[in-house]
Amino acid sequence: QVQLVESGGGLVQAGDSLSLSCAASGRALSNYASAWFRQAPGKEREVVATISRTGRSTTYAGSVEGRFTISRDNSKNTMYLQMSSLKPEDTAVYYCAATTLTWIARNPSEYGRWGQGTQVSVSS
Numbered sequence: 001q002v003q004l005v006e007s008g009g010g011l012v013q014a015g016d017s018l019s020l021s022c023a024a025s026g027r028a029l030s031n032y033a034s035a036w037f038r039q040a041p042g043k044e045r046e047v048v049a050t051i052s053r054t055g056r057s058t059t060y061a062g063s064v065e066g067r068f069t070i071s072r073d074n075s076k077n078t079m080y081l082q083m084s085s086l087k088p089e090d091t092a093v094y095y096c097a098a099t100t101l102t103w104i105a106r107n108p109s110e111y112g113r114w115g116q117g118t119q120v121s122v123s124s
Contacts, residue, residue: 002027002113004096009118016086016122022079022096022115030054030074032098036081037108038120040092047106048094049081059104064090086122093117 008020020036033053039045049070050059058070067086072079079096097111105111 004115
């Protein structure tokens with residue numbers, strides 16, 4: 001099974017940029033389609049972006065489209081989330097996740113492997 005570890009979270013101001021990384025170990029990340037989710041206090045976990053095993057196909061939540069970019073480097077067994085023009089409503093714990101499903105999965109229940117999460121806080 002693949003293990004996932006996120007890094008790169010922190011406290012930034014509105015309008016700033018931040019980059020998250022998700023390092024995989026135990027098994028090649030290229031075996032999995034992957035995604036970034038986030039969960040704000042009192043809210044359900046929601047998908048932010050998904051990426052196919054090869055990285056050729058990506059999808060984004062409407063709230064982050066045009067501001068966030070998901071990518072992966074399978075040679076480094078790592079996935080990324082580049083966030084720009086951050087807003088206070090982007091404040092949440094961000095999780096990377098992996099799935100063996102072959103279709104675009106956007107529901108948390110479709111992902112079997114999760115990282116521990118990294119906090120992103122955006123001040124106004």
